[in-house]
Each structure stands twice: as structure tokens, then as C-alpha cells.
Amino acid sequence: MTLCIGSVMASSTDLDIVNVTKRFGAHAAVDDVSFSVAPGEFFSILGPSGCGKTTLMRMIAGFEHPTSGDIRIRGKSMIGVPANRRPVNMVFQSLALFPMMSVGENVAYGLTCRGVSRAEAEERAGRMLERVGLKGFGERRVTALSGGQRQRVAIARCLVLEPTLVLLDEPLGALDLKLREHMKIELKQLQGTFNTTFAYITHDQSEALVMSDRIAVMNQGRFEQVGSPRELYHNPATPFVASFVGETNRLQGEAAPASNGAIAVRLPSGTIVQGQGSAAAKAALAFVRPEAVALAQDPSSLGNLPNRFEGRVSAVLFDGAASSLLIDTTGFEQPVRAVLPQVGPLAGIQVGAPVHVGWTADAMKVFAT
Amino acid sequence: MIAKPAQRLTLFLLLAPAILWLGLLIVLPHVEILVLSFSERVAPRVYAFGVGNYLEFFTEPLYWRTFARTAFMSILVTALTLVLAFPIALYIARVAQGRLKAMLLLLCLLPFWVSELVRTLGWMILLRETGVVSYVLRSIGLSSQPVELLYNDGAVILGLVYGGLLFMIVPLANALESLEPAVVEAGYDLGGSRWTVLRRIVIPHAMPGIVAGCIIVFMLTVGNFATPVLLGGKNGLWFTEQIYAQFITRFNWPQGAAFGMLLLLLSSAIVWLGLRLTGQSLGTTLKQA
Numbered sequence: 066m067t068l069c070i071g072s073v074m075a076s077s078t079d080l081d082i083v084n085v086t087k088r089f090g091a092h093a094a095v096d097d098v099s100f101s102v103a104p105g106e107f108f109s110i111l112g113p114s115g116c117g118k119t120t121l122m123r124m125i126a127g128f129e130h131p132t133s134g135d136i137r138i139r140g141k142s143m144i145g146v147p148a149n150r151r152p153v154n155m156v157f158q159s160l161a162l163f164p165m166m167s168v169g170e171n172v173a174y175g176l177t178c179r180g181v182s183r184a185e186a187e188e189r190a191g192r193m194l195e196r197v198g199l200k201g202f203g204e205r206r207v208t209a210l211s212g213g214q215r216q217r218v219a220i221a222r223c224l225v226l227e228p229t230l231v232l233l234d235e236p237l238g239a240l241d242l243k244l245r246e247h248m249k250i251e252l253k254q255l256q257g258t259f260n261t262t263f264a265y266i267t268h269d270q271s272e273a274l275v276m277s278d279r280i281a282v283m284n285q286g287r288f289e290q291v292g293s294p295r296e297l298y299h300n301p302a303t304p305f306v307a308s309f310v311g312e313t314n315r316l317q318g319e320a321a322p323a324s325n326g327a328i329a330v331r332l333p334s335g336t337i338v339q340g341q342g343s344a345a346a347k348a349a350l351a352f353v354r355p356e357a358v359a360l361a362q363d364p365s366s367l368g369n370l371p372n373r374f375e376g377r378v379s380a381v382l383f384d385g386a387a388s389s390l391l392i393d394t395t396g397f398e399q400p401v402r403a404v405l406p407q408v409g410p411l412a413g414i415q416v417g418a419p420v421h422v423g424w425t426a427d428a429m430k431v432f433a434t
Numbered sequence: 435m436i437a438k439p440a441q442r443l444t445l446f447l448l449l450a451p452a453i454l455w456l457g458l459l460i461v462l463p464h465v466e467i468l469v470l471s472f473s474e475r476v477a478p479r480v481y482a483f484g485v486g487n488y489l490e491f492f493t494e495p496l497y498w499r500t501f502a503r504t505a506f507m508s509i510l511v512t513a514l515t516l517v518l519a520f521p522i523a524l525y526i527a528r529v530a531q532g533r534l535k536a537m538l539l540l541l542c543l544l545p546f547w548v549s550e551l552v553r554t555l556g557w558m559i560l561l562r563e564t565g566v567v568s569y570v571l572r573s574i575g576l577s578s579q580p581v582e583l584l585y586n587d588g589a590v591i592l593g594l595v596y597g598g599l600l601f602m603i604v605p606l607a608n609a610l611e612s613l614e615p616a617v618v619e620a621g622y623d624l625g626g627s628r629w630t631v632l633r634r635i636v637i638p639h640a641m642p643g644i645v646a647g648c649i650i651v652f653m654l655t656v657g658n659f660a661t662p663v664l665l666g667g668k669n670g671l672w673f674t675e676q677i678y679a680q681f682i683t684r685f686n687w688p689q690g691a692a693f694g695m696l697l698l699l700l701s702s703a704i705v706w707l708g709l710r711l712t713g714q715s716l717g718t719t720l721k722q723a
């Protein structure tokens with residue numbers, strides 16, 4: 066934690082969180098978290114509610130103070146710097162637009178706080194509104210805007226100040242599904258055009274996967290894994306990441322080394338599945354993604370897979386391209402979830418139909434618990 | 435749409451108490467006073483229509499000066515009450531939680547469980563020459579002789595502000611409570627100082643509550659009688675005393691009625707002006723009160 070390290074970091078990162086801990090009484094809301102965000106990066110913190118991600122974000126914004134550790138922005142420590150003097154701006158969950166001001170005044174507010182003259186602030190606010198696609202909305206009341214427009218005002222209000230870092234606290238949570246899907250893409254594009262560093266917190270894994278360059282998965286005050294969306298999805302480091310990011314089938318059993326370098330997991334029913342992962346002879350968790358589960362009406366076509374089982378369709382969850390099947394499989398406590406193919410002989414499969422399932426050992430991740 | 439006769443009757447019966455109350459206790463006496471104010475005594479027990487009572491007000495300097503003084507002091511009292519009540523309301527609405535909040539509001543309410551007269555007499559016990567404050571000043575050596583703190587404008591203002599505080603705090607706290615905490619945080623986050631956030635976010639949001647509280651306190655102050663008389667003594671010179679004197683001491687009811695009408699006009703005019711200046715409508719203001 067010397068000055069020298071700080072100045073080296075200054076050249077390559079926008080945000081450095083160094084061993085930050087925040088305690089409320091005996092409970093550590095954020096527990097020794099460290100990470101760095103590079104300039105222009107879209108960084109997400111993904112976690113269930115109550116995992117400490119909001120506390121972490123509020124510490125970066127300056128509304129909470131870490132019990133220990135350091136928060137650096139472009140190498141400069143933010144400890145003791147009040148919220149209104151940090152080069153960080155936040156898009157709040159509720160957006161927190163100022164209802165007593167017009168759209169233009171909302172965007173110009175931060176500039177006038179900095180002492181920019183009224184005329185110049187108005188002009189710059191007008192240009193910013195144009196860039197986010199709200200040209201000519203300056204005079205409107207914020208209450209007269211739609212959900213997506215309010216979203217864009219909240220972001221414009223931050224971006225007009227050209228902050229080093231924009232914090233976004235689940236800003237899409239209040240929108241309906243259709244608009245949320247649209248705003249995901251729009252946010253990502255906005256971030257690209259402005260080339261500003263975004264730190265985004267969410268409990269919605271799809272938001273994080275779609276938009277982020279890198280994601281930190283947070284649980285109980287700690288980071289479970291930091292990586293690109295693909296890494297998290299395909300190579301989860303912990304059982305929590307494996308079950309929290311994306312849909313998955315979770316199997317509990319006892320692990321034992323198997324031949325050919327795989328690990329065999331004996332399920333409570335005695336059924337054995339084979340997967341890859343950490344070798345421990347004790348309690349283990351195994352995960353297999355629904356899209357990795359191959360389906361066939363004829364068992365011979367699954368002949369070369371180490372994991373092959375027989376089952377019966379218990380439910381068809383039709384959801385377009387994201388459709389899936391729940392299959393009651395002999396030896397499994399929970400039905401196995403598999404992606405429903407949209408073409409081929411299985412596309413029209415009905416509840417009660419017999420089906421064979423199978424997956425490779427590579428598709429199954431095994432963790433010691 | 436034509437309502438059935440039975441429905442109409444029900445509506446009428448439901449509204450009857452309100453209509454009777456308004457009609458008998460508010461409209462009727464005011465009409466009576468208005469009529470009375472335009473009658474002049476031309477001979478013993480003989481009255482004629484005329485504006486003499488109003489002319490009397492403008493020709494006698496004591497009357498219109500007392501009137502102007504009452505208006506000015508009431509505005510001053512309202513402003514002082516607002517300045518004092520704002521931080522208290524801000525604390526109650528935004529800092530205090532749960533039981534503390536309820537207790538603080540109760541503390542504000544507590545003095546109102548005794549009558550205004552008793553509360554004012556309490557101030558007299560504190561402020562008079564042989565009172566508590568005078569005694570304390572003497573005993574700690576700040577004064578060598580008894581100090582008379584009563585019977586001046588300061589004492590009158592003190593008593594009136596004290597009496598108005600609750601009626602300012604409640605609508606203010608109501609208005610401030612509805613301000614979303616994230617909006618205040620956003621105000622800081624975008625670079626606003628405490629003063630900027632207060633001026634551009636908190637006060638505009640609380641405006642309906644501010645105006646509601648000001649109207650109530652102003653009305654109560656202008657029409658107050660006991661506090662200026664008891665704490666101000668002969669120097670009180672409140673316009674309500676002039677009305678009292680005309681009705682009770684001088685037994686000149688038409689003159690008293692004219693003064694009463696003028697006071698009503700004054701308070702209505704100032705409230706209207708206040709609403710215009712702050713750009714608030716009576717509707718939104720009444721919702722806060």
C-alpha cells in the first residue's frame with residue numbers, strides 16, 4: 066500500500082478496490098474484497114440480494130465508508146473524500162430523477178454545481194440529451210417521460226459530467242421485461258459510444274452476461290469468481306457460481322476417482338455419473354447445463370456417452386428458443402432439465418413420452434463441498 | 435344523470451350536519467357582521483346605512499397603524515417560525531426513526547394539551563420582573579437588579595412563535611417525509627454541496643408543506659388575542675384588541691364589525707399574495723396541511 070504501487074496502478078486502471086471490508090456490528094457485509102476495473106470496461110457485480118453488492122457500490126460512490134481497505138480511482142485514494150467530490154456518478158435503482166426540475170435542468174444540475182454558467186450548462190445538457198436520443202425533451206417534466214426515457218435521462222445526467230466511472234445500481238429492475246431486454250442492448254451501446262467505465266450491479270444473471278466485459282460473482286460479502294461471461298458460464302470456479310450463473314442441473318453425491326481421469330459421483334440412489342473437476346473422496350456437487358444434455362428416442366445414438374440414462378418427460382416448458390424439458394430420470398431425485406430442440410423428431414415431444422438422456426464427462430463439473 | 439329521489443335524500447341527510455355547521459356558525463355570522471359594519475349610528479338607537487365605520491379606520495392613525503403593525507409582526511412571526519421549525523421537521527422526517535420519531539412529535543404536541551391561556555401565563559412566570567429568568571440572571575451575576583422581560587415586542591414574538599411552532603412542524607415534516615432518500619443522495623452524487631441540495635432539491639420538494647404551514651401560522655397569529663395582550667401588555671397593540679375594545683369596552687358593534695371585516699380581508703389578501711409569490715395552488719397546499 067505504498068505510494069509507488071498507487072502511481073503504477075494509476076496508469077492502467079480506473080478503479081482499484083484493495084482489501085475492502087465493511088462491517089455492520091459483527092456482520093461483515095463486504096469481506097476483504099479486492100478487484101480492479103480497466104478504463105472503458107463494462108464491469109458487473111452479480112449476486113443475490115443481500116450479498117453486499119449494494120454496500121460495495123455505495124462505498125465507491127461515497128455514501129458508506131469502508132471499515133478497512135482502500136478505494137482508489139485512477140490511483141487516487143478516495144478515503145475521506147465526500148460523495149460530491151468524487152469523479153464517480155451513480156445511476157440509482159429508482160433512478161432518483163429530480164421531480165422538481167425539468168429534463169434539461171436534471172441534466173444541467175451537475176454542471177451548475179461545478180460552477181459552469183447557466184447558459185453553457187443548458188447548452189451542454191441539450192447536446193447530451195441529443196446524444197442519448199432525447200433531442201427536444203429539455204423542457205418536459207420528468208414525470209411525463211416513459212420508463213426507457215427516464216432511464217436515458219438518468220444516464221445522461223451522469224455522463225454529461227464526464228466521470229471516470231459510472232456506477233449503475235440495478236437500474237433496469239423497475240422496467241417491464243420487453244423494455245428491459247431493449248435497454249440492455251441500449252446501455253451496452255451507450256457505454257461503447259461514450260467509452261466510459263461502467264460498474265454495474267445486478268442480481269439478474271442475464272443482464273450481467275449480456276452487457277459485461279467482466280463479471281464478479283459475489284456471495285455473502287465475498288467475490289466467488291471474477292471473469293468474462295464465457296469463463297463464468299463454462300468454467301465456474303465454485304459450486305455457487307455454477308448454480309447462480311445460468312440454468313443448470315445440480316446433483317449431490319459422493320465423489321470417487323474413476324478411470325480415464327474423470328471423477329465418478331455416486332448419487333444417493335446408487336446411480337453413478339461421471340464428470341470433471343476437483344478430486345475429493347467426500348461429498349460432492351455435480352452440475353450439468355441443460356444444453357449439454359443430449360436427447361434421443363433411440364439409446365444407440367447416445368452409445369458413446371459415459372452418462373446415459375432412461376427417463377420420461379414430466380413437463381414441457383415451451384418458451385420459444387429457450388424451451389426446455391423436465392425429464393423424470395431413473396436414479397435422479399430431481400427431474401433433469403434439458404433444452405428442447407426446435408427441429409427434428411423430438412420437437413413435438415409430449416408429456417409422458419419415454420426419452421433417453423446423456424452427456425459427456427467434460428460437460429459435467431464436479432466440486433467438493 | 436338523474437339520481438333517484440331516495441339517493442338524493444340520503445346525500446342531503448349526510449351533508450346536512452356540514453351544511454348546518456357552515457351555514458349557522460360561519461356564513462350567517464359573517465353576513466350579519468358584514469351588514470352590521472355598514473350601519474352608522476345617526477342618533478341614539480337609530481342606525482343608517484353608510485361607510486363611516488370604514489372611513490373611521492383610515493382617518494384615525496391609531497387604527498391603521500395597529501393594523502399595519504399586526505400584519506408586519508405576523509409575517510415576521512411566520513418567517514421566524516418557519517426558520518425554527520425547518521431543522522426540527524427535517525430531523526423528525528429524515529433522521530429520527532420509529533419510536534424516537536413518534537416521541538419527538540408527541541413532545542411537540544404536549545404543550546397543546548393545556549390551554550393557550552395557561553401556556554402564556556407560563557411564559558409570564560418565566561419572563562416577569564420577579565420571574566425565573568430574571569432571578570437566574572441576578573444569581574449568576576449578569577444583572578444587578580431585577581430585569582423586566584415582559585411587555586415588549588420581543589416577548590410577544592416569542593409567545594406567538596412558540597404557539598405556532600407545532601402547526602408549522604407537522605405539515606413540514608409531512609412534506610419532507612415524502613422526499614425519496616435516493617433523490618437527496620443523487621443531489622450529492624452529482625456534485626451538489628449541502629446548501630445546493632437544500633436549495634434546489636429539499637426546499638422545492640417541501641414547498642407545499644412550507645406554504646401550508648405558513649398559512650396556518652399566519653392565520654393563527656393575526657387572529658391571536660391572549661398572547662399579545664398578556665405578554666405585550668399596553669405595548670401589545672394587536673388589531674384583535676381594537677376589535678375587542680369596540681365590541682366590549684366601547685360597545686360600538688358596527689365599528690368592531692368593520693374592523694373584523696378588515697382583518698378578514700387582510701389575512702385573505704396576504705394568503706393570496708403568498709400563494710401567488712410561491713407559485714403554489716390552494717389545492718396542493720391543503721393536501722399537505
